[in-house]
Structure formats: structure tokens, C-alpha cells
Amino acid sequence: MDKIIFIVLDGIADRPVNGKTPLSSASTPNLDVLAERGILGIVDVFKPGMRMGSDTSHLALLGYNPLKIYTGRGPFEAAGAGIEVKPGDIAFRCNFATLKNGIVVDRRAGRIKDGEILAEAISREIPEIEGVKILFKAGVGHRAALVLRGEGLSYQVMDSDPKREGHPIKDIKALDPKAEKTARVLNEFMKRAHEILSSHPLNEERRRVGEPEANVILIRGGGVAPKLKRFEEKTKMRGCVIAAATLVLGIGRFLGMDILHVKGATGGVDSNVKGKIEKAVESLEDYDFVFVNIKGGDEAGHDGNFEMKKKFVERVDEALEALLGVDAFIVITSDHTTPVNVKDHTGDPVPLLICGDGVRRDEVKRFTELEAAKGGLCRIRGRDIIPILMDLTGRSEKFGA
Amino acid sequence: MDKIIFIVLDGIADRPVNGKTPLSSASTPNLDVLAERGILGIVDVFKPGMRMGSDTSHLALLGYNPLKIYTGRGPFEAAGAGIEVKPGDIAFRCNFATLKNGIVVDRRAGRIKDGEILAEAISREIPEIEGVKILFKAGVGHRAALVLRGEGLSYQVMDSDPKREGHPIKDIKALDPKAEKTARVLNEFMKRAHEILSSHPLNEERRRVGEPEANVILIRGGGVAPKLKRFEEKTKMRGCVIAAATLVLGIGRFLGMDILHVKGATGGVDSNVKGKIEKAVESLEDYDFVFVNIKGGDEAGHDGNFEMKKKFVERVDEALEALLGVDAFIVITSDHTTPVNVKDHTGDPVPLLICGDGVRRDEVKRFTELEAAKGGLCRIRGRDIIPILMDLTGRSEKFGA
Numbered sequence: 001m002d003k004i005i006f007i008v009l010d011g012i013a014d015r016p017v018n019g020k021t022p023l024s025s026a027s028t029p030n031l032d033v034l035a036e037r038g039i040l041g042i043v044d045v046f047k048p049g050m051r052m053g054s055d056t057s058h059l060a061l062l063g064y065n066p067l068k069i070y071t072g073r074g075p076f077e078a079a080g081a082g083i084e085v086k087p088g089d090i091a092f093r094c095n096f097a098t099l100k101n102g103i104v105v106d107r108r109a110g111r112i113k114d115g116e117i118l119a120e121a122i123s124r125e126i127p128e129i130e131g132v133k134i135l136f137k138a139g140v141g142h143r144a145a146l147v148l149r150g151e152g153l154s155y156q157v158m159d160s161d162p163k164r165e166g167h168p169i170k171d172i173k174a175l176d177p178k179a180e181k182t183a184r185v186l187n188e189f190m191k192r193a194h195e196i197l198s199s200h201p202l203n204e205e206r207r208r209v210g211e212p213e214a215n216v217i218l219i220r221g222g223g224v225a226p227k228l229k230r231f232e233e234k235t236k237m238r239g240c241v242i243a244a245a246t247l248v249l250g251i252g253r254f255l256g257m258d259i260l261h262v263k264g265a266t267g268g269v270d271s272n273v274k275g276k277i278e279k280a281v282e283s284l285e286d287y288d289f290v291f292v293n294i295k296g297g298d299e300a301g302h303d304g305n306f307e308m309k310k311k312f313v314e315r316v317d318e319a320l321e322a323l324l325g326v327d328a329f330i331v332i333t334s335d336h337t338t339p340v341n342v343k344d345h346t347g348d349p350v351p352l353l354i355c356g357d358g359v360r361r362d363e364v365k366r367f368t369e370l371e372a373a374k375g376g377l378c379r380i381r382g383r384d385i386i387p388i389l390m391d392l393t394g395r396s397e398k399f400g401a
Numbered sequence: 402m403d404k405i406i407f408i409v410l411d412g413i414a415d416r417p418v419n420g421k422t423p424l425s426s427a428s429t430p431n432l433d434v435l436a437e438r439g440i441l442g443i444v445d446v447f448k449p450g451m452r453m454g455s456d457t458s459h460l461a462l463l464g465y466n467p468l469k470i471y472t473g474r475g476p477f478e479a480a481g482a483g484i485e486v487k488p489g490d491i492a493f494r495c496n497f498a499t500l501k502n503g504i505v506v507d508r509r510a511g512r513i514k515d516g517e518i519l520a521e522a523i524s525r526e527i528p529e530i531e532g533v534k535i536l537f538k539a540g541v542g543h544r545a546a547l548v549l550r551g552e553g554l555s556y557q558v559m560d561s562d563p564k565r566e567g568h569p570i571k572d573i574k575a576l577d578p579k580a581e582k583t584a585r586v587l588n589e590f591m592k593r594a595h596e597i598l599s600s601h602p603l604n605e606e607r608r609r610v611g612e613p614e615a616n617v618i619l620i621r622g623g624g625v626a627p628k629l630k631r632f633e634e635k636t637k638m639r640g641c642v643i644a645a646a647t648l649v650l651g652i653g654r655f656l657g658m659d660i661l662h663v664k665g666a667t668g669g670v671d672s673n674v675k676g677k678i679e680k681a682v683e684s685l686e687d688y689d690f691v692f693v694n695i696k697g698g699d700e701a702g703h704d705g706n707f708e709m710k711k712k713f714v715e716r717v718d719e720a721l722e723a724l725l726g727v728d729a730f731i732v733i734t735s736d737h738t739t740p741v742n743v744k745d746h747t748g749d750p751v752p753l754l755i756c757g758d759g760v761r762r763d764e765v766k767r768f769t770e771l772e773a774a775k776g777g778l779c780r781i782r783g784r785d786i787i788p789i790l791m792d793l794t795g796r797s798e799k800f801g802a
Contacts, residue, residue, distance in 0.1 A: 358416040358742060360749065360770055376771050378780035380449055387450030391748035398746060399447065400454025400467065401474045401622060 002356060002393040003328040004237070005280050005290045008061060009316060010054065010245075011298025011338030013350040013369055017306055022297070022340070023351070024368040026313035030320040031353075031367045034330055038355030040364040041377025043385070045336055049347040054298075057335035058251050062291070063235065063386030064228065071155050072223025073247065078145035080250025081137045087227035090153045090182060094136075094144040095161065096214035099194070102168050107161070108142040109214035110206075117202055118214055119144055122193050129185045129192075139246050146189070146219065154179035159220035160190060169216060186219060193217045230256035231289075235386060236395050240283055242276050243267075243293035252291065269296035269312045274319040284328055293335075301338030309340060329356030329393060331385070332367060352377060352385065358392060403757060403794040404729040405638070406681050406691045409462060410717060411455065411646075412699025412739030414751040414770055418707055423698070423741070424752070425769040427714035431721040432754075432768045435731055439756030441765040442778020444786070446737055450748040455699075458736035459652050463692070464636065464787030465629065472556050473624025474648065479546035481651025482538045488628035491554045491583060495537075495545040496562065497615035500595070503569050508562070509543040510615035511607075518603055519615055520545055523594050530586045530593075540647050547590070547620065555580035560621035561591060570617060587620060594618045631657035632690075636787060637796050641684055643677050644668075644694035653692065670697035670713045675720040685729055694736075702739030710741060730757030730794060732786070733768060753778060753786065759793060 014021040044050070045057045046066060055073045056066035074091035085091055096115055098106035115138030123136050132150035139145055156176040160169055172190070174183040194216050197203060203213045231239045233256075241252030242260050244267030249259050262279045264272030273294055280290045294316060300309035323330050334350035351372030355361075362376035373379070380388075390396040415422040445451070446458045447467060456474045457467035475492035486492055497516055499507035513519075516539030524537050533551035540546055557577040561570055573591070575584040595617050598604060604614040632640045634657075642653030643661050645668030650660050663680045665673030674695055681691045695717060701710035724731050735751035752773030756762075763777035774780070781789075791797040 358740065360417055360774075361420065362771055362774070374775070376443075376774040378443065378774055380780070384449035387448065387748065389450070391450040391452060394743070396450060396452050396748060398452045398454055400457030400471060 001288070001395060003284050003288050004331060004389055004393065005284070005292065005323065005326070005328055006331040007280070007292045007294065007333075008058070009297055009332065009334050010293055010295040011301045011336060011345070012313065012334045013337040013348060014301065014309065015337065015339040015341060015346070015348065017341060021369055022300075022306060022309035022313050024366070024370070026310045026317065028313060028317040028367065030317050030324060031332070032365055033324055034320065034332065034355055035353055035367045035371075036365050037361065038330070038353050039359050039362050039377055040367065040372040040375030041352050042349040042369070042373045042379050043333060043352045043382055044349050044379065045382035047381070048349070051345050051347045052336045053345070054245070054247055054335055055251065057382065058248055058293075060382035061333065061335060061385060062231065062251070062255065063383055065383065069226035069228060070223070073221040074145070074155070074223040075225035076247055076250035076254055077139065077221065078137070078147050078250065079253045080246035080248070081139040081145040083135050083137050083145055083147050085147060085225045085254065086149065087225050089225040090148045090155050091223060091225060092146045092219045093221040094146050095218040096142045096144060097216050097218045098212040098214065099169060099216040104162050104165055104167060104169050104216070104218065106212040107165055107218065110212040112142050112214045114202055115139070115142060115144055115214070118197060118200060121200055122196055125196050126189060126192050129188050130181065132185050134189060142214070143246065144217065146217070148182065148185060153182045155182070155222040155224045157183050157186065157222055159222070160186070161218035161220040169218070172219065190217055190219065228255060232256060235289065235390055237288035239289040239291060240287045241291045241293070242279055242283070244271060245293060245295055248293040257291065258287070267295040268299050269308055271296055273316055274322070277319040277322050281322055281326055284326070298338045301340055302343050304340045304343045306340045329354065329389065331389065333385070349379065352380070354388070354392070356392060402689070402796060404685050404689050404691075405732060405790055405794065406685070406693065406724065406727070406729055407732040408681075408693045408695065408734075409459070410698050410733065410735050411694055411696040412702045412737060412746070413714065413735045414738035414749060415702065415710070416738065416740040416742060416747070416749060418742060422770055423701075423707060423710035423714050425767070425771070427711045427718065429714060429718040429768065431718050431725060432733070433766055434725055435721065435733065435756055436754055436768045437766050438762065439731070439754050440760050440763050440778055441768065441773040441776030442753050443750040443770070443774045443780050444734060444753045444783055445750050445780065446783035448782070449750070452746050452748045453737045454746070455646070455648055455736060456652065458783065459649055461783035462734065462736060462786060463632065463652070463656065464784055466784065470627035470629060471624070474622040475546070475556070475624040476626035477648055477651035477655055478540065478622065479538070479548050479651065480654040481647035481649070482540040482544075482546040484536050484538050484546055484548050486548060486626045486655065487550065488626050490626040491549045491556050492624060492626060493547045493620045494622040495547050496619040497543045497545060498617050498619045499613040499615065500570060500617040505563055505566055505568060505570050505617070505619065507613045508566055508619065511613040513543050513615045515603055516540070516543060516545055516615070519598060519601060522601055523597055526597050527590060527593055530589050531582065533586050535590060543615070544647065545618065547618070549583065549586060554583045556583070556623040556625045558584050558587065558623055560623070561587070562619035562621040570619065573620065591618055591620065629656060633657060636690065636791055638689035640690035640692060641688045642692045642694070643680055643684070645672060646694060646696055649694040658692065659688070668696040669700050670709055672697055674717055675723070678720040678723045682723055682727055685727070699739050702741055703744055705741045705744045707741045730755065730790065732790065734786070750780060753781070755789070755793070757793060
């Protein structure tokens with residue numbers, strides 16, 4: 001059966017500025033070849049006009065219903081940080097931050113890079129609270145993840161992160177009487193972590209050299225880990241994920257997909273895009289479904305930088321040359337629109353391109369927001385893509401006889 | 402109010418072979434006229450990418466939700482064979498077959514044509530088992546249908562049909578404890594039918610002349626008959642069905658539609674298509690909604706024969722000339738794609754054409770898979786068609802005020 005490379009150009013779609021988008025103004029000879037060979041359309045990643053996070057959008061693109069399974073980003077960040085998250089676990093995203101007299105003065109503790117050492121100290125000294133197992137692990141930079149495992153827990157709690165610097169850290173409050181134990185455990189965790197961190201040699205050293213201490217853990221994005229069908233069970237495809245973003249890796253791991261690493265993949269506009277695409281091609285040997293997330297376009301969109309986004313499209317296009325001779329289905333889409341004039345995700349539909357054996361080639365020759373809307377796929381939903389691919393590659397069951 | 406001829410060109414949609422499909426390469430002057438007069442679009446018969454059987458697809462095209470009502474093909478086949486199926490009945494498709502030392506050596510008993518005589522003998526001698534009423538009737542050729550009516554029954558049983566010749570016939574097994582009585586009744590039915598058939602004069606004669614005996618009944622496709630709103634009650638349209646396939650006739654009968662017969666309608670590429678279309682036009686006098694199934698394209702698709710399929714499209718087109726002067730809404734679509742390169746149903750969308758008074762005529766001039774995707778209807782679902790037609794013909798209720 002046919003194999004698939006599924007590429008998400010994160011946040012690459014845009015709204016027009018003087019009639020042009022980064023996609024429509026960039027020179028994209030390789031994307032043009034793929035467009036000419038394939039069928040295009042536009043996709044409401046979940047529903048028309050709905051602004052999607054990166055978590056909910058990736059779940060939808062992989063064929064899952066975020067409305068049924070998503071309660072917060074925590075479980076996926078925790079999986080991405082390497083914690084083996086289990087259904088029912090309550091999980092959070094965390095930051096190492098700097099607290100001074102109860103005020104959060106730096107939400108990223110000077111973008112500290114030694115989180116791992118601090119996380120290990122916390123894990124060692126706080127294995128459990130009130131019978132609740134505590135799993136804590138550092139992520140990239142100042143990021144970390146926290147998982148609570150035990151009875152009587154709930155994700156219905158407020159964040160401790162004030163979101164803005166210069167504001168006091170918040171006590172975690174239960175939003176529901178069933179979450180009171182969880183709030184107690186989290187407050188106790190923050191208190192003890194604060195003590196451990198404050199006296200940690202690494203922070204003594206940072207104080208000495210005048211760097212912001214990483215002396216507190218900010219907690220946010222709580223969610224309960226859902227029970228999901230593994231991607232392979234659902235689709236009959238052995239899948240892997242090539243991405244830099246912890247979140248995307250976490251979603252992949254959560255769905256039982258393998259995580260592949262590429263040197264120089266940063267998740268930024270400087271990422272080793274070529275390396276990621278080459279790795280995707282190599283991986284066809286071992287996997288049926290290779291999922292690639294390329295995040296630079298989203299970064300440029302959030303920065304409001306049209307030229308940077310356009311140039312990133314051109315860098316991606318160069319890397320896509322490696323796909324032109326590949327014997328596999330190639331799918332290219334985006335997880336949401338991140339317009340440079342908005343600097344945040346919007347609910348506009350995103351373009352989709354599918355090429356491969358048996359596809360009904362249409363006359364669209366460019367992968368842009370508006371050209372794609374003229375394509376043979378018309379307008380579909382994000383969750384339709386996987387069933388369409390399973391059908392095109394001969395993997396779907398017949399409904400009826 | 403306006404009347405409707407609704408034509409399903411069964412399995413006519415395809416995937417491109419060297420850039421062409423049977424629909425796109427055939428010469429279709431009459432379809433072209435209808436396309437020019439009408440509005441086109443593509444249809445996910447149930448959901449994008451979902452491979453549909455002929456049963457589930459026809460239910461969806463007629464406006465019913467197969468996910469809610471479909472459990473198996475049996476009830477519709479039984480209705481098509483002429484049994485008056487009632488909600489709650491458990492029904493099966495059957496074959497007369499040839500058993501030798503417990504092995505099914507011919508699943509069609511030499512494509513026997515005298516099933517009716519054998520079915521009568523079985524019906525007469527097995528009116529009931531364990532208080533369960535047995536209704537058994539021959540269909541076309543080696544086909545038959547079986548209905549069980551009574552208390553404590555379930556369709557959750559395995560087939561006795563081994564599906565391949567040279568394999569032993571299977572005992573019917575319950576898939577659910579609630580189906581144990583059903584399994585017992587079916588096994589007893591098969592045993593007694595085997596005795597009746599083995600000693601039947603018709604089989605003695607077949608033995609004498611060296612033809613395969615029809616000495617056993619294979620059972621498959623079990624389902625429970627759903628309780629459905631009659632088509633007329635649902636749509637306010639008095640409907641009839643013109644088709645050769647027992648299944649399609651059965652669905653029509655199940656929905657309370659009249660069945661019209663056309664001489665020479667075979668369900669194959671040699672069918673009397675012209676006769677069916679002419680009959681459809683005549684029937685407008687007595688009916689609001691004339692449903693026509695034309696099956697040859699599906700047969701050619703299953704055979705993998707591009708040329709045969711293309712020629713069949715051209716034969717259909719000739720017959721459609723009779724529609725050009727008709728004062729009625731003309732609807733042409735398909736129930737699923739049956740690509741010659743796949744030889745089975747796929748989940749690709751199918752083209753749809755609607756012409757009639759007040760329709761928003763678009764610029765599409767050909768009824769093909771890709772041209773239809775450029776049409777004014779864009780991409781809709783199979784279950785949307787009947788509400789659209791009810792609206793176009795002034796039959797729908799207003800929602801709100």
C-alpha cells in the first residue's frame with residue numbers, strides 16, 4: 001500500500017496585504033510542480049471561522065475530534081517533554097520563572113537553559129503529595145511539564161501564572177469543588193519547589209553572577225489526558241513525527257507515533273528545513289505515514305514580518321525539491337492561518353494539496369490561499385483529510401455492502 | 402408542484418487513468434446539454450473518504466442516515482425479493498449453493514435459475530422453527546432471501562457462507578449471547594433445507610444430467626429491519642423506483658415506493674437503458690419522484706474495463722436524449738466511485754447535476770468528476786440532495802418565521 005508524507009507548514013496561511021500573501025508572492029517552483037501534479041482545496045481545520053490552537057489543530061489534522069478529547073495543552077506538552085502520560089493523568093505546562101517579593105519579575109527566568117538539573121532536584125525531593133504521584137520534567141529552555149497521577153483529581157483549576165511580568169504569582173484555585181484536592185496538591189508543590197529551587201547551588205551561582213534566579217514554577221494549561229485510539233490502530237498506518245515543537249512531538253507520542261530527531265531543527269525561521277524533508281524521505285523505508293511540522297511561518301506571522309514569512313516560504317520550497325521524485329503520496333497543508341497583520345492565529349481556512357497515484361488532478365497550479373479554493377477538493381474539514389488519505393491508499397473499510 | 406427524475410448512474414465515477422476517466426473521455430452530447438442547463442457539484446455520499454456499499458449509499462442519496470438505520474444488507478435484499486419485511490424482522494441474503502462432503506464446491510449452484518421452485522418447497526415445509534416464523538423467497542438466479550420473525554432474535558450472527566469455494570460451510574455462531582436463539586434457528590433451518598433440497602426432484606434431475614445440485618442455502622449479510630419514515634411521508638412526494646438490482650428495488654419497497662418493471666433491464670452493461678429512461682418519463686404522469694438506478698458502470702468498474710465503462714457512458718448518454726424536452730427536474734449523480742484501476746468502490750466524491758426551473762445555472766458544461774467540482778453546488782453530502790430538491794420544488798417547510 002502507498003505511503004504518505006504529510007507536511008504541516010505551521011501558520012503559513014495568511015490574509016492579503018496589498019493583495020498579496022507570503023504564499024502568493026513567494027517564488028515557489030517546487031510547490032508549483034506539486035500543485036500541478038495534485039488536487040487542491042481549502043480546509044476548515046475544525047469549523048469555519050474557528051481559531052485553532054496548535055494543539056487542537058494538529059489533533060484535528062490527524063483525524064481526532066478535539067472537542068471530545070481536548071481539555072488543555074498540558075497532557076501533550078508533558079508527553080512532548082518525555083513523560084509517559086496515561087489516560088486520566090492531570091497535566092500542566094510549566095515555566096521556570098523569577099519571583100521577587102511575591103512578584104513574578106521574569107516569566108522565563110532569563111531564558112534559563114539548565115532546567116534539567118533543577119527538574120531532577122524537584123523530582124527527587126517531591127515524589128508525591130497527599131498520595132498523588134508527582135512527575136516533573138524540564139522541556140526546552142525555561143519550559144517544563146508537570147503530571148499528577150492519583151485518585152480524586154481534576155484539571156478544573158486556575159493557573160498560577162499571572163501571564164504578565166510585574167504581577168504577583170497566583171494561588172491555584174479550584175474552579176469546581178471536585179478540584180480542591182488538586183489545587184491543594186499544586187499549591188503545596190509550588191511551595192516546596194520554591195524552597196528547593198531557592199537553595200539550589202545553580203541559583204546561588206546565578207545570584208552571584210547577577211542572572212535572574214529560576215526560583216519558582218509557574219503552572220498553566222491544565223488538562224486531563226484523554227484515552228485515545230493509537231494512530232496506527234485507527235489508520236492501519238505505522239507513523240512517525242518529525243518536528244521541533246514539543247507540543248507536536250507530544251501529540252505524536254500521545255498517539256503512539258515514533259519521534260524522529262533532525263539536527264538543526266529549531267522550530268524557527270532558521271530551522272534545518274532541508275534536513276527535515278530529507279529525513280522524511282528516508283523514513284518512508286520504515287514508516288507508512290511520515291508527519292512533518294515546519295514551524296517558521298507561524299513564528300514570522302506572530303512577529304508580523306511579511307518579508308521574513310515570504311522568505312521562509314522560499315526556503316521551504318527549496319527543501320521540497322527532494323520530494324519531486326519520491327514514490328509516495330505528498331500532502332501539504334497548514335494548521336491555521338497566522339496573518340502578519342494580526343500576529344495571532346485566525347480562523348481562515350488553510351490550503352491543502354494532495355498528490356499521488358489515482359488522485360484527480362485539477363487545474364490549480366499554485367499552493368496559495370485563493371488558488372487552492374478553486375481546486376477539485378473544494379472545501380473540507382481537517383478531520384476529513386485522514387479518511388480521504390486512507391481511501392486513496394486503499395486502507396479504508398467499506399460501510400455497507 | 403414540480404416533478405423529479407432522479408438518476409443514479411451506479412459506480413459511474415472514476416479516478417483518472419492517463420489523465421482521463423470514462424466520464425471525461427466519453428462523447429456525451431446529451432449530458433453536456435443537461436450540464437449546460439443545470440448546476441453541478443460534487444457529493445460525499447456519506448462522509449469524505451468513506452467507502453460506501455450500494456445499500457448505505459442509496460439510503461443516503463434518498464435522504465436517510467445509514468449510520469442510524471443500517472445493520473446489514475439482508476432486510477433490503479429480502480424486501481427486493483418480494484418479502485414484506487416488517488420493522489424488527491431479522492433478514493439475510495442467501496445463495497443456493499452446492500455442498501459436497503461438507504465443502505462448498507459451487508457458491509452459485511451452477512447459477513441455477515429454478516430457485517423459485519426450490520424456495521416454495523422450503524417455505525411449505527419449514528413454516529416456523531422454535532416459534533419463529535420463517536419467510537424464504539427466491540431472488541434473481543441463485544439468489545434468495547430469508548426473514549425470521551419472532552421474539553428474542555438478533556442479527557448479531559456470523560455468516561454460514563465461507564465466501565470462497567473449496568471451503569467448508571460454517572455453522573452459524575452467535576456474536577452476542579442475545580443471538581443464540583437466532584443462531585440455533587438458522588442452523589436448524591440450514592439442516593432441514595439441506596434435507597429438503599437433497600431429495601427434491603429438481604436436484605435429482607440435475608444430478609442425472611451432471612449439473613451442480615442446489616442442495617444447500619448459504620446465509621450472510623444479516624441485519625435487523627429498521628423502522629423508517631416512508632419516503633412519501635418524509636418528502637411529500639409519491640415515489641417509484643426503476644431498477645434491475647434487487648437491492649435497489651428492496652430499498653425502494655422498504656421506503657414505500659412503487660416498483661416499476663422494464664423489459665430488458667438487466668443491471669448489466671447490456672441493460673435496456675433506453676427503456677428505463679423512457680419508462681421514467683412516462684411515470685411522471687403518476688409519480689412526483691421517479692428514481693432510476695442504472696448499474697452498468699459499476700459492473701464495468703468492478704471488471705476493471707475502461708473501454709467498456711466509457712462505451713456504457715455513451716449508451717447512457719444516448720438514452721438521456723429522451724429527457725431533453727421533459728418538463729421536470731432532472732437529477733443525475735452516482736452512488737459511489739468504482740475506479741477501473743481499483744475494481745471496487747472507493748470513497749472519492751461523485752458528480753451531481755441538477756437542472757430544472759429556477760436552478761442557479763453555473764458555467765460547468767460537462768458532467769465529469771473534475772468539472773463538477775467547479776460547479777455552483779460546490780461540495781455537499783448525499784443526504785443534502787433530497788432537502789435541496791424539496792426546496793427547489795417548493796415542498797419544504799420553513800424553519801422559523
